[in-house]
Structure formats: C-alpha cells, structure tokens
Amino acid sequence: MKKNNIIFKSTVILSLLLGFSSCNVKEKKEQKEEISETKKEIPTDLKWSERMLLSEIHRFPEASKLDFVDKPRWSYTNGLVLSAAERVYKKYPKESFYNYIYNYADTMITEDGVIKTYDIEKQNLDMLKSGDVLLYLYPKTKEERFLLALQTLRSQIDTQPRTSDGGFWHKKRYTSQMWLDGLYMAEPFYAHYTQMFSEGKEAKEAFNDIVHQFDLIQKHTIDPETNLLYHGWDESKEQQWANKETGTSPNFWSRAMGWYGMAMVDVLDYLPETHPGRAKLIGYLNQYAEAIVSVQDSKTGLWYQVLDKGDEEGNYLEATGSSMFAYTFAKAANKGYVSSNYKTIAEKAYDGIINNFISVEENGVVNLNKCCAVAGLGGNPYRDGSYEYYINEKIRSNDPKGTGPFIMASLELDR
Template sequence: MNFIKIKVLVFAALGAGIFLGNAQTAVSKSSEENSQSAKVVPTNLKWSERMMLSEMQRFPESWMLDFSKSPKWTYPAAIVLDASEKLYTKTGKKEYYDYISDFGAKLINEDGTIISYELEKYNIDLLNSGNVLLYLYEKEKKEKYLKALQTLRLQIDGQPRTKDGSFWHKKVYPHQVWLDGLYMGMPFYAHYTHDFTKGEDAKKAYDDVVLQFDEVQKNLLDKKTGLLYHAWDESKEQAWADKKTGLSPNFWGRAMGWYGMAMVDVLDFLPKDHPGRARLISYIKSYTDAVIKVQDKDNGLWYQVLDKAGAKGNYTEATASAMFVYVMIKSVNEGYLPKSYKKAAKKGYDGIIKNLISVEANGVVNLNKCCAVAGLGGKPYRDGSYEYYINEAIRSNDGKGTGPFILASLEFEK
C-alpha cells in the first residue's frame, strides 16, 4: 500500500470519527433538549426562574398565590409578584409581566375600588399589595390603578398610631405595633412618596417612614441579643404582653424576617441625602449581626423561634430563612454591609436548597417547611408562647417563603 493510499484511509477514518463524534454530540444535545421540553419547569434554568415558573404552575392565576379560592386583596401575592417584576426586568419574558398584570386586572374594578378591601378596618397588611399597583400604574397608566393607589394612601393618613407615632397593626389590635407591619406598610409608603409626592410633603412622609423604624428600635429591641420581639403593646393590656415592658414573649423568625426586608426595600426609595438613611443602614448591621448569631452552625438555617434552637418541637423554618438570606445578600450587593457578610448569606442559601427544596419529576420546585401563619391575640386567642409558635400549621410553597427565595436567588445571580 503506497503512502498516498494510507493518507487517504487515515483521513477517511478521522473524518468518520469526527462525524460520529458530532453525531453523538448532536444526539445527546437533542435528547437533553427533549428531556427539558418534557418538563413543566426546565431544570437547566437558574433557581429564580425555576421557582417562579413553579409558582405559576401551582397558581395559574396570580390572585391564587395565597391559596385563595377566589380573588381577594391579600399581601402574600405581592411578594411573589415583586419577584416576578424583577425577573421580567432581567429576562424580558412577557409571561412574567402578564402574571403581574393579571393581578391588577382581576383585583381592581374599573371605578378603582379594590375587591374585598375595606379602608375602615385600617389593616396595615393590606398596603403591601399596593406595590403591585405602583408598578402597574407606572407601566400601564390606567386611571383605575391611580384611584386604588390614592385609596391606599388615604389609609396611611387615617391609620391609628401610638402616642409617639408608630402605626397600630390594625384597628382591631389597638395600641399594638408588630414587626410584620413595617414590611406591610413602609416600602409602599416610601415608594408612593417617591412616585407622587413633592417638596415639603415628601420630606414629611420620608421622615414619617424613618420614624417607624426608630420607634421599633426603641420599643421592640432586646439589647442583650440584638433580636427584636414580635410585637409591643403600648397599653400593656394584652394577655401576651409583659406587664412591665408591653413586649410579646418570643423572637419569631418570620417577624424578624419581615423587619429586615422592610429596611432593605425602603432604602430603594429613601433619598440618598435623607438623614435617616445612615440610621437605617446601622440598624441593618446590628440586626444582621444578631441574626447570624442564631444561624444554625451545621445547616445554615434559622429556627421558627430564633433563640431556642435545641428546644423540643422547634424546627428550621423556610420563610424566615429565605428572608434573612435575601436581606443579607441584597445588603452586601447594595453596599449596606461589608462583603464578608456574603459568607453567612451563602451558607443560608445553600442550606435552603439542600434541606428545604424538593424537585418533582416534572421539574416543579417546592419550598418545604413554611410556617403558614402566626400572630397575636384574635379569636381563638394567640398568646405568643413558645408552644403557640411551634404548633402553628406548616405547609409547602407559601408565598411568604417562595417570594423571598426568588428575590434572594436574583441577588445571588447578579
């Protein structure tokens, strides 16, 4: 066999190898694409999109997000829709925008009235979904959204207060300030002020927003641990309130989570030159230091009752864990905290994925071990005891956890 013939055979063999290699790559690539297209939620996306698409699969209409059976003006949907808004900004995928838009379309009547909302109840929880309308009005300029926003802003003017100016949580909970209320009301108040209020009126409104945090630091902070109690009763009349201090008896994980999210989200709208800005950032620092001290050393998560890790019945809880991670990583990204804090945030985030996330065969992602609800007072009476918190219902895929998880994921993906 001469040299030329050998050369031809070698090239032929090499060519066949290249062809087979390319064919195998094409086959494996197309089989991977087929397996992804067979999934309801593709597993090759980032966690932010995987969780958002899972929520949209579970709750095909956005008003369903709080396990609602019919359209109702509640707050948990707004947290997931905040995440959807940020995903739409990042990806440009219209399905995320449509999901938000559908909420406004279903919940706001053409005359601007809000389905199931009653102003005279002065329930601060119900301001939170106003953030969705602020976004939709900016995008769509529909008169009905503006009217609804003005109604919600009226609630702030009439919301009952303590003698030093803290908002009561609800009219039916007189003299009571809950940590939850800071998240429910203050980002909306600051955002509305940013978009619609000018001059001296804007300055007064921003001062009022900061006052709410100053008062909470004064009245609900435990100086020994740096943690904040769930609530404070100025009148000291509630059975759950300490007769000397008016404080509730425990540090509930999600209440602390709400408070942290309130601070980092308000800073998105508080003017850079506002004197209260530096104070809020200092509160975030002391808050985060306290939160890291009660982080589980092994799994990176946080407990339902924060300072009682080993107590019988206590458990690592998903909504609080997701909120703390979001607060920390956003604070690092925005420069409110030094970069060294990213380590604790990442440990918490990895802990959520390892211990609290499960993925179904069709790709749908679940967030497990979410406390369904917790509060104080009411009927039947909630006494704020350790036993009360650990015995509240636990469920999967609560928007109070999935929303912060998506927001935290987006911060890590930056």
C-alpha cells in the first residue's frame, strides 16, 4: 500500500510538472508569435522611401557590396542608391542612414585618398557616379582623403576621350561612342563639383561643357519622328549595332532614356539660374517628357523594356525604367520645369509600380520585381542592340538601378 501511495504521488507531481512545462512552452510560443507580429524587421507604417532603403540595408548590410557582389567595389550602382539614401536621411534623419552612406566611403577610400578598385586608365564614365557620395560627405566631415579622391575623379573628366565635336566617350574601350547612360553617370557629378569648387572663368567653361554634352546627345541620338532617343551613337559608324548613315543604335531602351531624364533634372540642381543653358535643358526636358508619355502603357501607367514596341511578342513592363520616369516627372513638376500635369502622370506611374512590381515579405522587407539586370552595346559577348537582345537580357528583383530611383520617386511624391 505504501509503495502504491508513493507511485501515485510521483505520478501526480510528474503530471503537474509536465502540465506546467507545456503551459510554459505554449505561453512562450504565443509570446514569440506576438513579438514577431508586432516587431517586424521593417515596419509597414513607414513611407515607401524609408521602407525600401531599410530593405536595401537588410539585403546589403555593407553598402560596398550593393548590387549582389561578394567583394567591395567602387561602382555607379552604389552611388545611385546612396544618393537616394542621402535624400531619405535629409527627410528622416536616422543615424543608421548616415552611417550606411559614410561606411561606403570609409571602406572604399584609403587614408591617402586612393579609391579602391577604381582605375582611371579605363576612362569609364560610370565610375564618376559614386563621386556624388563624396560631394555629400566632404563638406560634413572635411576629411582630406575624401577631397583627394574627389580631385582624382574630377581629373578623369580632363582626360576623358571625346568625339570630334567634344562628346565624352562612354568608356575608353567604347571608341567614339556616346551613350545616354553616360549623361547621368558624369554630368550631375561634374556640375555639383563645379558648383562646389570652381568659380569665374573656370566654372563658366565647365558649365558650358556640361550643357554641350546634352546638346550633342540631342543632336546625335534623337529620332525626329518620335523625339525618343536611341541608346547609343557611334561617331565612326563602325560598330555592328550602328546605323551606317546615322551611327545610332537600333532601339529605344527604357532604362537608357530613364538615365537621360534623371540626368536633366539632377543637373538643373547645380546649373546657375543665370546660365543660358538652363532654358535649353528645360526645353529638352519638356520635349523628352512629351515623347515618354506617348509610349506610356495607358492601362498600368508603366513603360515597356523596349519603349515603342509594347505590342510585340516578348516585350514586358519593366521596373527600373518605369521608376526612373516616375522620379523624373515628379521632380520636374515639383521644380516647375514642366506642367503640373506631369505630377499626375508620375502618380499614375507610381501606382502602377506599387500594384505590379512591389511585393512585401512577412518580415516587412520590400522587393521591386521585374528589373532588367543589365544591358549595353558591343563588348564580349557582343550586344547588338536588337529588339531580341533587350527582351532576352536577365530579369531579376531588387536591382539597385530600380530601387534607387524608386526611393527618389517615393520622396518626390511623398508616398
């Protein structure tokens, strides 16, 4: 009997302990679920600009590895996203945003002002874009190494190979070629640097040179029937992709025209009010805006990868170009460069981006989908600029060439 009592008591105690333990586990599980519901990685009640920047920081904790690379590098995509981050920080001054920008420069610029992975001998206009980061940081930090790096980048402009009428080659190896992309890579940096460091005759000549680049791209790449601009122009007409009479590439690529639109609205931030080139650039911008709207998809408000061939097989609505156009129109309208009607057009485009390209993960991380990963002209393997070439390039999510402009469009539209 005594033995049975002991067994009974032990069973009761064990049951109580197990019950208490399972309650504890259940309670902890419920608490964990409640915490995961209330504390997402990225809050969903923020503006889209903050949400996308936080998502980029989540994807790429080191800004030097933006664009899905394994090792730190100096590249235009870093400069693009960090220019967007600078604007987010100005509106929402969180220390983590500033640190993200600063850490890129801190990683990539040595104590002696040398830019890691940058090779001036390649004369690549793309490499000037990240100079915008240094133009932002130097006045704040006064770090000598940032100034030295800026001076190195500026010296590239002095030695950049040019066409016979003074247009910058896109890269040294792209002989005699101007690309729309290059206007965004070089001219905002060139104009901002000039505003910050030059004066008198030197500044006047530099601003004249900047406007001249836009004059030349208008002269050589515009299609007189549609006012759309071809991706590139080869002065020598020797490239396989070049029209033997005009030297232009054969198609209107969405992102190329996106780069060009952003180049115009951003250069106007630095071109003096009194400079005669301002009125000219604003004229180009209005002509451009009208042409871009003529090929906008009326249903979604978006744009196709190859702008004027939306009804052809294989073409698709593309996120990077659409984000660039939304930003360009919103900023141009906000600044008064174009009619206020373009703000409405930008809003429609932005709605199209949210409805067709944006997805949000359970942890709040925001994705921008349907981005063309990369496209160019020439090179090896050879890119012929054909319709088939553009529509068959890799498509991926969260390409910085889309996330950066999306952040900037979000800020301009205050969405």
